Amino acid sequence: MHQSVRDGLEEYLADTGSLSEEFKAHLKACRECAEELRGLRRQALLVRALRPAEAAEPAPGFYARVVERIERRVRPSIWAALLEPSFGRRVAMASAALALAVSAYIVSTEPFRVTPPLANALAIQTLTRQDTPATVAQDRDVVLASLASFQEN
Amino acid sequence: MDMAGVLPFPITGARPQAKTRVDHRNSEEAALVRRVQDRDELAFREIVERYQAKVFSIIFGILRNHNDAEDIAQQVFAKIYFSIGNFDFRSSLLTWIYKITVNECYDYLRKKRVRKLVYESDFSEEDALRMENSDTATDQHAPVDTVLAQRDLILKLLDKLSEEDRVLMLLKEVEGHSVEELSRMTRMNENTIKVKLFRARQKLLKAAQRLNRTGQPVA
Numbered sequence: 001m002h003q004s005v006r007d008g009l010e011e012y013l014a015d016t017g018s019l020s021e022e023f024k025a026h027l028k029a030c031r032e033c034a035e036e037l038r039g040l041r042r043q044a045l046l047v048r049a050l051r052p053a054e055a056a057e058p059a060p061g062f063y064a065r066v067v068e069r070i071e072r073r074v075r076p077s078i079w080a081a082l083l084e085p086s087f088g089r090r091v092a093m094a095s096a097a098l099a100l101a102v103s104a105y106i107v108s109t110e111p112f113r114v115t116p117p118l119a120n121a122l123a124i125q126t127l128t129r130q131d132t133p134a135t136v137a138q139d140r141d142v143v144l145a146s147l148a149s150f151q152e153n
Numbered sequence: 154m155d156m157a158g159v160l161p162f163p164i165t166g167a168r169p170q171a172k173t174r175v176d177h178r179n180s181e182e183a184a185l186v187r188r189v190q191d192r193d194e195l196a197f198r199e200i201v202e203r204y205q206a207k208v209f210s211i212i213f214g215i216l217r218n219h220n221d222a223e224d225i226a227q228q229v230f231a232k233i234y235f236s237i238g239n240f241d242f243r244s245s246l247l248t249w250i251y252k253i254t255v256n257e258c259y260d261y262l263r264k265k266r267v268r269k270l271v272y273e274s275d276f277s278e279e280d281a282l283r284m285e286n287s288d289t290a291t292d293q294h295a296p297v298d299t300v301l302a303q304r305d306l307i308l309k310l311l312d313k314l315s316e317e318d319r320v321l322m323l324l325k326e327v328e329g330h331s332v333e334e335l336s337r338m339t340r341m342n343e344n345t346i347k348v349k350l351f352r353a354r355q356k357l358l359k360a361a362q363r364l365n366r367t368g369q370p371v372a
Binding site for chain 2 (some may be wrong): 006007009010014016038040043046047048049050051052055057058059062063065066069070073080104131
């Protein structure tokens with residue numbers, strides 16, 4: 001597009017009627033500029049189609065709804081608060097401290113009882129078993145047989 | 154103002170170049186903004202009541218849906234409330250609000266992928282040709298689906314522009330502001346506005362032509 005047409009383009013598209021003589025003369029002589037101007041005018045008309053066809057107003061109480069939306073953003077939900085890093089860190093530390101305190105309490109108040117099942121079984125066996133010469137000999141035989149059959153890999 | 158990359162745009166028209174610069178810091182509007190920045194709720198309410206119809210109209214013009222317009226308008230004012238501390242008075246309050254509103258609309262369109270919006274993959278060469286050659290934008294009797302398709306296409310093409318160019322184009326064509334008014338609103342000089350608009354128009358035209366030629370997505 002030539003400069004003289006470019007200079008008057010906005011006035012031409014706005015239909016202000018204030019086009020320079022130079023602009024008009026050039027448009028008559030230059031087919032290329034005239035063609036481009038037609039395309040730009042069509043385009044401008046298309047953009048103007050975005051003008052609302054009817055008066056558009058929000059329903060009554062719009063300000064109250066805006067304030068409500070702002071307040072929702074200002075006062076986030078409890079879940080959002082939990083996700084906040086500083087608050088989450090504090091909750092984690094408090095939980096750890098509580099767990100430690102509960103563990104310490106349980107350990108300190110539990111009576112001392114070492115009665116594991118295996119120890120109980122051995123104690124019962126020891127108490128109930130009566131060694132006789134026959135059982136002693138039998139045990140010795142079992143041990144000797146184990147030693148004789150032992151093979152080093 | 155950053156003039157880097159902006160070509161000089163000599164004015165040869167009859168109208169002299171306007172040199173007016175509006176100081177957006179010392180207006181009544183600026184005082185209102187400062188009150189909101191100081192968390193004066195009454196001042197915020199005044200801004201909402203002053204601009205709610207405008208914001209609603211902009212959104213409705215783009216989306217044509219009352220429910221969506223209500224929701225996005227609420228979102229716009231919530232955003233204004235939370236970001237007004239960053240308002241630097243370089244443009245008018247209306248321009249700033251307009252920019253937020255258009256951005257919210259485009260965010261919404263991108264996120265929701267509104268079915269009615271015609272995307273590249275759905276857009277045939279025939280549709281593009283019809284767009285290129287039709288005058289239905291001004292035809293009151295054009296079929297509703299054609300008008301909707303054209304409106305959706307122009308929304309999509311506008312998405313190819315930078316945020317600033319898109320807002321300028323909408324302020325010029327949809328809101329009907331003159332270059333001189335845009336200059337006052339944005340504190341850019343008229344030459345810069347004209348250059349930006351010209352480039353934006355060329356970009357839109359090329360995108361539409363490319364679509365027409367290939368029927369392929371507009372890059």
